[in-house]
Amino acid sequence: MEKRLLPIIIVGALLFLIGKSSIFTVNEWERGLKFQFGEFSGEEIQPGLNFKIPVANTIKKYDIRIQTMDKSPERFLTINKEELLIDSFVKWKIKDLQQYFKSVNTKARAENRLQQKVNNSLKEQIAKRTIRQVAASDRTEIMQSVQKAVDEEAGLIGIEVVDVRLKRVDLADEIQGNVFDRMRSERQRIAKEKRAEGDEKAIQIKAGADRQKQVIIADAIREAQILRGDGDALSTKIYADAFGKDEDFYELFRSLNAYKKTFQSGNDLMVIDPKSDFFKYFQSQTGQNLNLQ
Numbered sequence: 001m002e003k004r005l006l007p008i009i010i011v012g013a014l015l016f017l018i019g020k021s022s023i024f025t026v027n028e029w030e031r032g033l034k035f036q037f038g039e040f041s042g043e044e045i046q047p048g049l050n051f052k053i054p055v056a057n058t059i060k061k062y063d064i065r066i067q068t069m070d071k072s073p074e075r076f077l078t079i080n081k082e083e084l085l086i087d088s089f090v091k092w093k094i095k096d097l098q099q100y101f102k103s104v105n106t107k108a109r110a111e112n113r114l115q116q117k118v119n120n121s122l123k124e125q126i127a128k129r130t131i132r133q134v135a136a137s138d139r140t141e142i143m144q145s146v147q148k149a150v151d152e153e154a155g156l157i158g159i160e161v162v163d164v165r166l167k168r169v170d171l172a173d174e175i176q177g178n179v180f181d182r183m184r185s186e187r188q189r190i191a192k193e194k195r196a197e198g199d200e201k202a203i204q205i206k207a208g209a210d211r212q213k214q215v216i217i218a219d220a221i222r223e224a225q226i227l228r229g230d231g232d233a234l235s236t237k238i239y240a241d242a243f244g245k246d247e248d249f250y251e252l253f254r255s256l257n258a259y260k261k262t263f264q265s266g267n268d269l270m271v272i273d274p275k276s277d278f279f280k281y282f283q284s285q286t287g288q289n290l291n292l293q
Contacts, residue, residue, distance in 0.1 A: 022051055024059055031097050032061045044097055062100070066093045066162055069111045073168070074119055076126040084134060085170045086122060088146075090114055091162040092154065099158030113157055114150060118164070121149040135169045142166065 025048065026032045032045030035058045045059060052059060073087040092114065094100050104110045125142045126134055134142065147164040154161045243250040 022054055023049065024052060025049055026059075026061060029063060029065045030061045031064050031094070032059050033097065033101055034059055040101070042098075062094055062097060064094045064097070066091050067107065067111075069114055071111075071115055073170075074122070076123055078126055078131055078134065079129055080131070082131055082171070084126060084131065085168075086126070086134075086166060087168040087170075088118060088122065088164065088166050090118060090150065090164050092159050093162060094158060095154075095160040096158035101158075103157040110157055110159060113153060114159075114161070117150050117153040118146060121146040131171070139166060139169075 026045050028047045030047065032050070034041045034043040034045055034052065036053075036056055038058070041057075045061075050059075068089055068091050070089040073085045076084050076086055078084060092110075100110070104113060122142070125145050129138055129142075143164050143166060147161060150161045150164060239250075
């Protein structure tokens with residue numbers, strides 16, 4: 001019984017292995033090419049469950065999703081012979097699988113072809129522009145020109161370029177220092193100009209303030225003198241009016257004030273004729289002015 005089962009088991013195992021090696025799957029993001037004894041059969045395999053002849057057929061699968069080619073930054077010269085480091089990337093995917101297989105067959109070869117075309121196109125575009133144009137104003141135009149050139153190359157190898165971008169544009173290390181020094185000198189020059197302008201305006205403002213101060217003081221002195229003159233005139237008028245109403249009383253009042261100011265200190269000493277006009281009110285008990293002569 002066991003001798004009869006052994007051949008069946010062996011045949012079953014062989015059929016299982018043959019069936020397993022005859023069935024294969026291709027994922028949704030893949031496409032396959034079928035080869036017969038190492039030669040391309042011309043058949044392209046679509047996603048799903050597929051069959052092949054064991055030993056005779058081999059299948060090679062390719063990823064048709066969008067790929068990103070991101071190489072190291074490259075050096076380029078501007079129109080002014082200034083060296084730039086430009087970091088770019090390209091997004092691409094397989095469009096014609098059979099053409100891709102016949103022309104490059106591998107991702108590495110495809111990206112090498114693209115990189116050469118990108119570098120040549122960038123070199124041509126950068127050589128016509130200044131640093132400022134490359135970094136700012138003409139950046140979009142440069143990318144469009146590069147993509148157009150790369151599209152032509154891509155069509156020859158069965159791929160489609162989805163996007164081309166300049167990630168970063170930097171000055172080469174050996175000239176960055178010189179550029180920064182020039183920028184620093186320029187900023188210092190501008191700072192000195194602004195500082196000089198500020199000092200000049202400060203002097204003008206101070207001079208204007210001093211001039212305004214002198215005008216205000218002069219106006220104040222003039223107004224004070226006018227007011228003082230008006231006050232003196234009014235005082236004189238008041239004194240004159242009072243003197244005119246009672247001349248004897250006014251004369252007595254002035255003499256008393258004179259006495260008060262003269263004898264306000266006990267140590268005062270005067271050498272004067274007692275019969276002089278200064279002591280005329282001391283000669284009368286009634287306080288009347290007497291003729292001493």
